[in-house]
Amino acid sequence: MNTVLVIAFLKAAVIAGTPLLFATLGEIMTERAGNLNLGVEGMMLMGAVMGFQVGYSTSNPLLALIAAALAGGAGALIFAFLTVSLRSNQVVSGLALTIFGTGFAGFVGQGLVGLKLSEKFSAGFLKIKLPLLGDIPALGEIFFNHDILVYIGYLTAIILGLYLYNTRNGLNLRAVGENPAAADAASVRVTRYKYLHILLGGALCGIGGAYLSLVYVPVWQENITAGRGWIAVALVIFSSWNPYKAVFGAFLFGGLDIIGFRLQGTGIVISQYIFAMIPYLVTIIILVVVSFKKDRKNAPPKSLGEPYFREER
Amino acid sequence: MTNGSAYVSMKDITKIFGTVTANDRMSLDVLNGEIHALLGENGAGKGTLMNMLSGIYIPDSGHIFIDGKEVQLSSPREAINAGVGMIHQHFKLVDVLTALENILLGYKTGILLRKREREAEIRKIMDRFQLDVDLNKYVYDMSVGEKQTLEILKTLYRGAKVLILDEPTAVLTPQETVRLFKIMRRMKEQDCAVIFISHKMNEVMEIADRVTVLRKGRTIDTLNKQETDPQELTELMVGRPVDLSINRTARVFDNKVLFVKGLRALNEEGVEVLKGLTFDLGAGEILGVAGIAGSGQKELCEALAGLYRIKEGEITFKGENLVGKNPQEFINRKISMSFIPEDRLGMGLVASMDMVDNILLKQYHYSQGLFVKRKPAASKAKEIIKKLDVQTPGVNHPIKNLSGGNIQKVLLGRELDSHPELLITAYPVRGLDINTCHKIYDILNEEKQKGVAILYIAEDLDSLIGLCDRIMVISNGEITGIVDARLAEKKQLGAMMLGKKEEEYAV
Numbered sequence: 125m126n127t128v129l130v131i132a133f134l135k136a137a138v139i140a141g142t143p144l145l146f147a148t149l150g151e152i153m154t155e156r157a158g159n160l161n162l163g164v165e166g167m168m169l170m171g172a173v174m175g176f177q178v179g180y181s182t183s184n185p186l187l188a189l190i191a192a193a194l195a196g197g198a199g200a201l202i203f204a205f206l207t208v209s210l211r212s213n214q215v216v217s218g219l220a221l222t223i224f225g226t227g228f229a230g231f232v233g234q235g236l237v238g239l240k241l242s243e244k245f246s247a248g249f250l251k252i253k254l255p256l257l258g259d260i261p262a263l264g265e266i267f268f269n270h271d272i273l274v275y276i277g278y279l280t281a282i283i284l285g286l287y288l289y290n291t292r293n294g295l296n297l298r299a300v301g302e303n304p305a306a307a308d309a310a311s312v313r314v315t316r317y318k319y320l321h322i323l324l325g326g327a328l329c330g331i332g333g334a335y336l337s338l339v340y341v342p343v344w345q346e347n348i349t350a351g352r353g354w355i356a357v358a359l360v361i362f363s364s365w366n367p368y369k370a371v372f373g374a375f376l377f378g379g380l381d382i383i384g385f386r387l388q389g390t391g392i393v394i395s396q397y398i399f400a401m402i403p404y405l406v407t408i409i410i411l412v413v414v415s416f417k418k419d420r421k422n423a424p425p426k427s428l429g430e431p432y433f434r435e436e437r
Numbered sequence: 438m439t440n441g442s443a444y445v446s447m448k449d450i451t452k453i454f455g456t457v458t459a460n461d462r463m464s465l466d467v468l469n470g471e472i473h474a475l476l477g478e479n480g481a482g483k484g485t486l487m488n489m490l491s492g493i494y495i496p497d498s499g500h501i502f503i504d505g506k507e508v509q510l511s512s513p514r515e516a517i518n519a520g521v522g523m524i525h526q527h528f529k530l531v532d533v534l535t536a537l538e539n540i541l542l543g544y545k546t547g548i549l550l551r552k553r554e555r556e557a558e559i560r561k562i563m564d565r566f567q568l569d570v571d572l573n574k575y576v577y578d579m580s581v582g583e584k585q586t587l588e589i590l591k592t593l594y595r596g597a598k599v600l601i602l603d604e605p606t607a608v609l610t611p612q613e614t615v616r617l618f619k620i621m622r623r624m625k626e627q628d629c630a631v632i633f634i635s636h637k638m639n640e641v642m643e644i645a646d647r648v649t650v651l652r653k654g655r656t657i658d659t660l661n662k663q664e665t666d667p668q669e670l671t672e673l674m675v676g677r678p679v680d681l682s683i684n685r686t687a688r689v690f691d692n693k694v695l696f697v698k699g700l701r702a703l704n705e706e707g708v709e710v711l712k713g714l715t716f717d718l719g720a721g722e723i724l725g726v727a728g729i730a731g732s733g734q735k736e737l738c739e740a741l742a743g744l745y746r747i748k749e750g751e752i753t754f755k756g757e758n759l760v761g762k763n764p765q766e767f768i769n770r771k772i773s774m775s776f777i778p779e780d781r782l783g784m785g786l787v788a789s790m791d792m793v794d795n796i797l798l799k800q801y802h803y804s805q806g807l808f809v810k811r812k813p814a815a816s817k818a819k820e821i822i823k824k825l826d827v828q829t830p831g832v833n834h835p836i837k838n839l840s841g842g843n844i845q846k847v848l849l850g851r852e853l854d855s856h857p858e859l860l861i862t863a864y865p866v867r868g869l870d871i872n873t874c875h876k877i878y879d880i881l882n883e884e885k886q887k888g889v890a891i892l893y894i895a896e897d898l899d900s901l902i903g904l905c906d907r908i909m910v911i912s913n914g915e916i917t918g919i920v921d922a923r924l925a926e927k928k929q930l931g932a933m934m935l936g937k938k939e940e941e942y943a944v
Contacts, residue, residue, distance in 0.1 A: 290550060291550065292541070292549065293548065295538055296542060299531045299534065299542050299543075303532070306529035308529075309513055310529070310539075310543030311517060312542065420532070420533055426532065
């Protein structure tokens with residue numbers, strides 16, 4: 125195949141993967157604290173619509189992103205309060221959050237459908253070719269000639285990786301997700317850690333959603349996330365809760381997201397719905413492989429999904 | 438601070454849970470440089486008292502002094518800052534982290550971990566207390582003894598001067614216990630105050646300097662070990678004279694009923710957990726099974742009960758082959774076997790149901806018609822309560838609200854009611870106090886007299902030696918020996934539990 129086409133495709137895969145990357149990193153952070161938040165889709169939608177609303181009325185990219193992060197964080201706060209403070213069922217709470225977020229975005233976005241962001245606003249997300257890195261043949265074009273949010277995505281993954289594996293707080297966070305009783309006994313403030321990381325995770329999901337409404341599309345349309353939140357939940361498993369692997373996974377799944385559309389031009393006829401199924405199929409295969417391997421390092425955080433009571437021993 | 442004055446002093450501590458007074462104006466003085474044993478039955482308030490000293494519970498009234506200063510300990514963090522660390526029975530370690538990472542967990546120093554620098558500090562403590570821990574080993578690869586040493590190291594690294602050990606020997610082999618006692622003596626030499634919670638008399642006599650006896654939420658007395666003896670301590674603990682010896686009734690039957698030959702089984706990961714077990718069991722015989730936890734006891738029990746997939750081998754009970762049959766087929770073929778699993782509330786009984794329903798579970802197969810009949814089960818429940826002296830508000834009281842001993846009695850009562858010929862009991866006295874233990878031993882002896890073949894899995898060597906006819910030792914899925922319990926010695930059993938083969942089969 126034509127190299128130019130392939131490079132263009134891979135570049136587009138990175139862009140399509142960026143909202144997934146943010147949401148996946150957010151969910152990794154949440155699940156590392158031992159909480160399974162299935163509200164990713166909802167938080168992404170909340171972030172998308174609030175980001176768009178603020179971006180539309182202020183034409184300020186920074187304010188729009190902050191609004192998106194706050195909206196995602198607000199969704200996560202509901203979840204955190206329910207699951208950490210009230211110790212309610214995490215699966216049910218997360219699903220409820222998705223339903224709530226979808227409704228919220230539909231409601232707020234009623235008057236926004238079809239509106240387009242101003243050019244002044246979109247100027248904030250023009251492509252920036254990075255010096256040096258951007259000049260690497262092929263790779264430079266694929267990875268280092270993008271808008272600022274893509275770079276922030278890379279950076280977030282690296283920072284989260286360093287945080288998890290090389291800092292004291294990261295160690296404490298992993299312990300909270302694995303065995304909160306042990307962390308508690310070692311004087312880690314379990315509740316505080318859970319809240320903080322669930323909220324930050326929600327904020328990242330909100331930014332992931334906003335990438336869709338502010339940069340990727342950038343017109344408001346209903347249900348703009350179209351199931352990407354669920355792909356992010358699957359990606360967390362795919363990347364075995366590791367932020368570095370999440371980068372690879374997000375771009376792979378991003379590629380799968382657009383490949384059907386791209387292939388139409390080449391005359392190869394495969395239904396786009398087949399490609400829409402692939403991320404989930406891959407996730408199922410990964411789950412099967414992981415459960416066969418019984419690899420303890422790639423296993424989910426052990427207390428994932430379980431509420432923590434100090435008194436219950 | 439010199440030796441002789443109390444380092445830790447708890448005065449008039451009261452703690453009430455709902456309507457139960459767990460601690461009633463309790464007092465305790467512990468000196469530094471001593472090992473102080475807390476002795477008491479289940480429910481005597483040992484755990485509650487120590488949980489208050491380690492900041493998990495907050496006393497309703499009373500005062501705690503450490504090193505002469507009054508302290509308020511409202512969280513484990515405050516307790517450790519005051520120099521008090523507790524080693525719980527269930528270790529508070531994170532499996533997927535290394536020993537070093539577990540020690541550093543929750544430690545306050547800058548943002549980065551700086552493993553190297555910390556490691557040097559930790560090594561100093563290891564030298565000082567002569568602890569041996571592989572700092573780079575993952576916790577999931579560690580034995581119970583190693584985990585315990587790691588817990589102790591972790592606590593000492595945080596600057597604990599007072600160490601509370603909650604029944605630390607319950608999960609250890611005799612050899613590991615010796616090692617632990619050495620560590621405890623070393624801590625004492627280093628001027629720490631060590632509080633040792635136990636209900637094992639022989640260990641208290643071996644290691645403690647002073648003993649405080651608790652009973653029903655009250656402090657009964659504090660004695661110097663030199664000036665007391667096990668008999669006196671037991672009487673103080675129980676509140677009346679007790680006979681400590683375990684009865685071994687004579688065997689009245691001599692026919693063999695169960696033959697196991699070359700039994701092999703794999704676990705879920707495909708690892709061989711039973712490696713060709715061959716043994717037999719006679720009617721009216723109690724065969725003890727000793728071994729370190731996880732040596733294959735659970736798998737053996739479940740394989741015999743038809744709950745575990747067998748790869749190879751034969752199990753013959755009264756001439757009938759049991760391999761490949763499930764419990765339902767056992768019932769259909771009238772193979773009368775009862776299994777008392779170690780997990781009483783998980784596998785044995787349904788926790789949220791009452792006694793009647795739990796009895797019904799075992800009986801409804803036999804009743805005719807569409808509906809279950811509660812009445813016969815209810816009268817059976819009352820019978821069990823009377824016969825086994827079960828303490829419960831009534832037959833309709835949820836099982837989970839009963840104490841461990843009473844739950845065990847309900848389970849035993851229900852199983853014995855079906856008049857089994859083969860009884861498999863896994864850790865039937867685990868966590869029970871001395872009175873209930875003896876009650877259970879008596880029940881088992883009674884069944885033995887009736888000709889029931891009993892497989893008795895236990896971790897406490899004293900009860901194995903006292904109660905059983907023969908003791909089979911398994912190590913890592915293999916039988917390392919079957920010895921006559923009358924001739925068995927703890928040291929030898931301990932060595933066999935660790936895998937040393939006993940070639941002389943004294944049957």
